[in-house]
Amino acid sequence: AQSVTQPDIHITVSEGASLELRCNYSYGATPYLFWYVQSPGQGLQLLLKYFSGDTLVQGIKGFEAEFKRSQSSFNLRKPSVHWSDAAEYFCAVGTFTGNQFYFGTGTSLTVIP
Amino acid sequence: DAMVIQNPRYQVTQFGKPVTLSCSQTLNHNVMYWYQQKSSQAPKLLFHYYDKDFNNEADTPDNFQSRRPNTSFCFLDIRSPGLGDAAMYLCATSRGTAGYEQYFGPGTRLTVT
Numbered sequence: 001a002q003s004v005t006q007p008d009i010h011i012t013v014s015e016g017a018s019l020e021l022r023c024n025y026s027y028g029a030t031p032y033l034f035w036y037v038q039s040p041g042q043g044l045q046l047l048l049k050y051f052s053g054d055t056l057v058q059g060i061k062g063f064e065a066e067f068k069r070s071q072s073s074f075n076l077r078k079p080s081v082h083w084s085d086a087a088e089y090f091c092a093v094g095t096f097t098g099n100q101f102y103f104g105t106g107t108s109l110t111v112i113p
Numbered sequence: 114d115a116m117v118i119q120n121p122r123y124q125v126t127q128f129g130k131p132v133t134l135s136c137s138q139t140l141n142h143n144v145m146y147w148y149q150q151k152s153s154q155a156p157k158l159l160f161h162y163y164d165k166d167f168n169n170e171a172d173t174p175d176n177f178q179s180r181r182p183n184t185s186f187c188f189l190d191i192r193s194p195g196l197g198d199a200a201m202y203l204c205a206t207s208r209g210t211a212g213y214e215q216y217f218g219p220g221t222r223l224t225v226t
Binding site: 031032034036041042043044045046049051090094095101103104105106108 | 117119153154155156158201203205210212213214215216217218219220222
C-alpha cells in the first residue's frame with residue numbers, strides 16, 4: 001500500500017539557520033510529490049511540487065526540495081529560516097494509478113529568535 | 114483572484130443538530146474535495162466530486178453527506194454532529210485527480226457543544 005512518512009513530528013530551529021524536513025514515500029512507481037504549509041487556523045498552501053524532470057525543485061518562500069528515487073525521499077530544505085516560517089508542513093503523494101492522494105502526518109516547525 | 118472560499122470560517126452547532134458547511138471556487142476546477150482535520154493531524158479525505166460523480170472514502174461515516182449542485186459550489190452536510198466531529202473542515206479543488214495539485218480553502222472550524 002502507498003504511504004507517506006514524515007519521521008519528524010516536531011522540529012525547532014533558530015532564525016537564520018538552515019532547515020531540512022524529511023519525507024519518505026512508499027509507492028511502486030514514481031509518484032507526484034508535493035509539499036504544503038499550513039499556518040495555524042488556515043488552509044494548506046502549496047510550496048512546491050515534483051512531477052518529472054529536474055530532481056531539484058524550487059518553490060515559493062525560498063524553499064526547495066530534492067527528489068531522490070534511490071531513497072524514496074523528497075526532503076524540503078531552506079537555507080535560512082525566518083520566524084514567519086513557523087507552521088505545520090505536510091508532504092503529500094499523488095499517484096497516477098488509482099488517482100490517490102496521500103498526506104504525511106506533518107512536521108511542526110518552531111522558529112526561535 | 115481565483116480562489117477557494119469557505120463559509121463560515123467558524124461554526125458552532127449543538128450536539129445532534131444538522132449543520133451545513135459551504136465551499137465555492139472560482140478556479141473552474143473539475144474536482145472538489147472535503148477533508149476533516151483534527152488537531153495536530155493530517156487532513157483526512159472524506160469524499161470528493163469529479164464533476165457530478167461522487168466518490169466516498171470507505172471509512173467516511175454515514176453521518177457525513179455532500180452535495181455539488183454546480184461546478185462552483187460544494188456543500189458538506191453533517192446530519193447529526195457528535196462531539197467527535199469537532200474539527201477543521203477543509204475544502205480543496207483540483208483540475209483532475211491523477212496527481213494534480215490541490216488548492217485549499219481557509220477551512221471552517223466546527224465546534225460541537
